[in-house]
Amino acid sequence: MFLMCNIQFLVFMFFSNSLFLSSLYFLIYNMEVCIEYNIMSINSSSIVYMIFLDWVSLMFMSFVFFISSLIIKYSDEYMYGDKKLKRFIWLMVLFVCSMMLMILSPSLISILLGWDGLGLVSFALVNYYQNVKSYNASMLTALMNRIGDAALLISISWMINFGSWNFLNYLEFMKNNIVMILVGLLVILAAMTKSAQIPFSSWLPAAMAAPTPVSSLVHSSTLVTAGVYLLFRFSSLYSNQVFLVLLFFSLLTMFMAGLGANFEYDLKKIIALSTLSQLGMMITIMCIGESDLAYFHLLIHALFKALLFMCAGAIIHNLGNFQDIRRMGGIIKFMPLTCACFNISNFALCGLPFLSGFYSKDLVAELLSMSNVGILVYLIFYVSVGLTVSYSIRVSYYLNFGDFNYLILSNLSDGNNKVMLKGMMGLVFLVIIKGSILGWLLFPTPYFIILPSLMKLMTVIMILLGAFLGYEISCMKHYYNNKSFKLYNISMFLANMWNMPILSTLGLNSYFLKCGKLYMKKFDNGWMEYYGSKNMFNLLMKISKFMQLLSMNHLKMFLLLMLLFILFMMFIL
Structure with missing residues (x-):
């Protein structure tokens, strides 16, 4: 099994390096390559498999392969002793292949195949441990994503009128066509379900029932970013009015996730809510017309979020699968290397100069300050940035400076997870330097933004305020744990994502279950049974x-x- 993991690691690393060099070649010479294969023609509609290669798809694929290779290496020790490790590795490979199918082809049919592949494999991976919680989480993930699958199927049926499903052929000159507008709206719906925007947010924290290597892959560069990538490809189709509506959904998602993470105690759920917040930021910046910058932040976010999950997994693995941050005080004394990697990725998430997250988040904040979006959007965005720093500082405080709260007889050490450390060390250097490298490569001319001094310093002010807020929330933990105190109810409301799971899942599925029971009683076992089969x-x-x-x-x-x-x-x- 160790040999199999090493082979997969080497193959994926080779593909990653080759694709990255190819993407730089395509970027420098501004090249695009289309390869078409006509499968069949039915009534003037051609089913054509098309591969579209440009620097965007090649670079995204190189990042997916690179992160996947390190996670497979990491899984070799994290899943050590698992009887079904071979099945786990092949599911991860199938997951990456589904993502490749979605990235490479601009045909809606092959996108649907990759999209459905992601949904099916994510169901199998979230349900990997095969207990009641895992099954419920996987069903929630699969059924919520079925909405996006249905939207893509409807858009495929609408595009029969064009004679082809390669949407890149029609984006520019069919903008005002009602069919293309409908297809664009359905793609937005699909992207909102896959990227877990409000009101489809409840599945993303629930998917944390999967093993941590799966979370590291799913929540960094594959499943949740598929929706953002699809929006990036369709971004030239949408009008300002459509983007304005989507802007408020993404901003609310960003704000809600930031608030919820400040009152959550499950380490993996905090990082999942952080992913939700960053997805909201990507779509927000895309809505103000900066799709290239949203793509830049997507790549950088994939690096530090994968590292964050890997460090969290190493800590959870050493603590005997405890995920409550209240049991994790003083870990830095026992696992200094893991905590150093965790803090570096956490600071990159905060946008600390001059880590990789700074190069994208600072640009995002300043370009939003330049755009004419109104004071409400401006305030919600900057408060959300402050909340990001707040929950990051809170987690670091609990892990590094809190009291050691674990079992007395424990064997915590970095030496217990040498293979996992190798996987993390492969990412930590890129988390530090990759932002500046990609900033030099992707943008042909450097951004030079002039703002009033207060607006220029607003990012720094919100980071400092967020750090202070995170420290205060960590210190006042007694108050919002006290059930007689009013803050407890507020914290429960915020930690439950504004009751989003109840509104979008638990509050809805009871009606369908009751309806199904009624149909079974009255029809299947009732009149239809009497007059029908029986x-x-x-x-x-x-x-x-x-x-x-x-x-x-x-x-x-x-x-x-x-x-x-x-x-x-x-x-x-």
């Missing part, structure tokens, strides 16, 4: 018995019929 069976059984009776007494029947015929003839004559 009654038909009884009727056929009676007829067959009668026919059997006739066949068993055929001589008697022949003589009886002969007698009746003679009597009939006598009466007529």
Whole structure:
């Protein structure tokens, strides 16, 4: 099994390096390559498999392969002793292949295949431990994503009118066509479900029931970013009015996730809510017309979020699968290297100069300050940035400076997870330097933004305020744990994502279950059963018995019929 993980690691690393160099070549020479293969033609509609290569798809694929290779290496120790490790590795490979299918082709049919592949494999991975919680979480993930699958299926049926499903052919000159507008709106719906925007946010924290390597892959560069990538490809189609509506959804998602993470105690759920917040930021910046910058932040976020999950997984693994941050005080004394990696990725998430997250988040904040979006959007965005720093400082405080709260007899050490450390060390250097490298490579001219001094310093002010707020929330933990205190109810409301799971899941599914029970009672076991299959069976059984009776007494029947015929003839004559 160790050999299999190493082979997958080497293959993925080779693909990652090759694709990254290819993407730089395509970027420098501004190249695009289309490869088409005509599968079949039906009534003037051609089913064509098309591969579209440009620097965007090649660079995204290189990041996915790189992160996947390190996570497979990391899984070798994290999942050590698992009887189904081979199945786990092949599911991870299938997950990456589904993502490749979605990235490479601009055809809606192959996008749907990759999209459905992501949904199906994520269901299997979230349900990997096969207990009740995992099953409920995987069903929630799969059913919530089915909405996006249905939206893509409807858009495929609408695009039959064009004779092809390669949407890149029609984005520019079909902008005002009603069919293309409908397809664009359906793609937004699909992207909102996959990237867990309000009101489809409840599945993303629930998917934390999966093993941590799965969370590291799913929540950094594959499943949740698929929606943002699809929006990036369709971004030239949308009008300002559509983007304005989407802007408020993404801003609310960002704000809600930031607030919820400040009152959550499950380490993996905090990082999941952090992912939700960053997805909201990506879509927000895309809505103000900076799709290239949203893509830049997507790549940088994939690096530090994968590292954050890997460090969290190493800590949870050493603590015997405890995820409550209240049991994790003083870890830095026992696991200094893991905590150093955790803090570096946490600071990159905060946007601390001059880590990789700074290069994208600072640009995002300043470009939003330049745009004409109104004071409400401006305030919500900057408060959300402050909340990001707040929950990051809170987690670091609990892990590094809190009291050691774990079992007395414990063996915590970085030496226990040498293979996992190798996977983390492969990412930590990129988390430090990759932001500046990509900033130099992707943007042909450097951004030079001039703002009033207060607006220029607003990012720094919100970071400092967020750090202070995170420290205060960590210190006042007694108050919002006290059930007699009003803050407890507020903290429960915020930690439950504004009751989003109840509104979008638990509050809705009861109606369908009751409806299904009623249909089964009244129809399946009621009138339809009586007039349908059961009654038909009884009727056929009676007829067959009668026919059997006739066949068993055929001589008697022949003589009886002969007698009746003679009597009939006598009466007529």
